[in-house]
Amino acid sequence: MTTTIFWFRNDLRLHDQVALQAAMGARRLLPVVCTPGMDTPTAWGFARMGRHRRAWWASAVRHLARALQTAGSQLLVLDEPPATALPALAHAVGADGVVCEDIAAPDEQAEVAAVRAAGLPVLTIWHSSLFDPAQLPWPLQQLPDSFTHFRQAVEQTGLTPAAPLPPVGRLAPWPRGVPDSVLEAQRRTWARLSAIAPAADARSAFPYLQSGLHAGESAARAHLARYLASDLPARHKRARNGLAGQGYSSKWSPWLATGALSPRKALEQLRRYEAVHGASEGTRCLWLELLWRDHLRFLHLRHGPALYRARGLAHAPTPTHQPERFAAWCAGRTGQPLADAGMRELAATGYLGNRLRQIVASFLVHDLACEWRAGAAWFEHQLLDYDVYSNQGNWIFLASRRTHPRARRRFDPARQAGRYDPDGHYRQLWGTA
Known part of the structure; x- marks a missing residue:
């Protein structure tokens, strides 16, 4: 490809970025993110994104933009549906197609289908799980619905996730021809995102956007290092059912959710902890929680819309x-x-x-x-x-x-x-x- 649009979805990071690596052969690369329909209503009468999700997502996007600048690029934020924004942008800059993460949920699949229906090729790459689906000991249509059976097979066959990829280096430059109207709309969008503030509460078990707990991958990796430098992993099994306070769980999930932290990076660091301190019931629980997360992803690959x-x-x-x-x-x-x-x-x-x-x-x-x-x-x-x-x-x-x-x-x-x-x-x- 000569010019490629890279569409960030739930993978707002530069480390272990399999999809972005697949786009690195382009001579010109345009990283974009589409705001996720913050005011889109649900069938139950309220918006899909409330104030907390908005604030956390906006923080993740701001920090991704800074990371891309360090890598010699920029992030273009599009405040309209991908089905209209991406084909129009591709036409303006002469892009050959889009590369993005594959998300096996109905609405996310429909987004990709709509972009393709508009005539723009989209290459989707699966990279949100520890294991690649091709590694599994069964075809996806034979995936056990029981987590216990899934876990037993994974452990008995000795499956090991691939090592996480290092952060991407220098990125190809932006293409020429990004319309002034798009850049002006982005300035308005950045102003709107910057105005989204957290709702601070001193009682919070995860006081996000305070004390360094921003949503970017640098904070994710710093939090992971702090957690694994403490005795919390060994105590995780006993502490995980806590109700109040910051120390009762790993608190990895906010960064895993936006993709600012790769699960393979989390597991790699957990295994390094075990190599020094020894495995324990607590570290096994952390492994099983990551594996449970994988199982739910693979269930989507098997059952798709039936889960809804x-x-x-x-x-x-x-x-x-x-x-x-x-x-x-x-x-x-x-x-x-x-x-x-x-x-x-x-x-x-x-x-x-x-x-x-x-x-x-x-x-x-x-x-x-x-x-x-x-x-x-x-x-x-x-x-x-x-x-x-x-x-x-x-x-x-x-x-x-x-x-x-x-x-x-x-x-x-x-x-x-x-x-x-x-x-x-x-x-x-x-x-x-």
């Missing part, structure tokens, strides 16, 4: 929905103290620990009898570490709508409070005790 049906993958009746109960759940005003505390933390901070995510999701589906996809959409709106694969996969799991679901995966919130918040500290913190 009301019945999911199961032969189950259409779920009920209670709009008033759902609104109370979103606001943290159902009257159930632990669930309400969790939903208030989510609204105030854009973050919620894994234990509480399971508790509030179970409460919505199994106690309030609401549609699980509404809950998934609310998490998409709120979570700064929203990841389409993990969000949909975990919700379908909690709603017992997998192909071979267990009995209802209900978490009794009163029992959970007795076990994980016995002194009521968390509920007091969020005003529900």
Whole structure:
């Protein structure tokens, strides 16, 4: 290719950038990002991106732009749908095509299909998982739906992810001919993104955009190094069900979600930690969490849009929905103290620990009898570490709508409070005790 557009999606980094490496042969390269429809409404009456996701994403884009400048390039931010923005841009600069990350979720697949339908070739590259799908011991259509069976096969066959790629070096220059109207629109977009500020809350378990916790890959790698320089990895199994504070989990997910941190880089550094300090139950839990993340991605490659049906993958009746109960759940005003505390933390901070995510999701589906996809959409709106694969996969799991679901995966919130918040500290913190 003579001129290539590289479209950053959920891979806002320069290290371990398989897709960007595939575009490096171009004589001229134009890196772009399309703002992700921040005000696009869901079927449930609210925007897909709330203030926390907007602030975190905007920070990631700003830091990606700085990294690209260091590599001798620039980032062009397009504030319109890819289906119209990319073909028009390609025509203006004489680009031969687009290279981008492959994302196996329906809306993201539809974006690529629309660009292709407009006549612009798009090369998609899969690189969001530890393992390449071709490494797996089965064809994708035979992928186990059970994580246990998946894990056992991966470990028994001794699969090892490829080493992460080093950061890209100097990038090819921009092409000539970027329209002045596009550059002017970008200036307005940058001003809008710069105005998106975090909603600071001193109670936050992840005080993003404070104390160096910006969304770029430099902060991701610094956080990873700090975490692995502490005793937290060895204590992870005991601490991972914590409810409050910054030390109860790895907090890798916000950077993994935007792609500012590659999972292969995280695993590489974890293995180096184990080589010095020894493996432990805690480091094994971290490995399994990364592997669970892979499994949810591969389930999307196998099942695709079926994961987004009301019945999911199961032969189950259409779920009920209670709009008033759902609104109370979103606001943290159902009257159930632990669930309400969790939903208030989510609204105030854009973050919620894994234990509480399971508790509030179970409460919505199994106690309030609401549609699980509404809950998934609310998490998409709120979570700064929203990841389409993990969000949909975990919700379908909690709603017992997998192909071979267990009995209802209900978490009794009163029992959970007795076990994980016995002194009521968390509920007091969020005003529900």
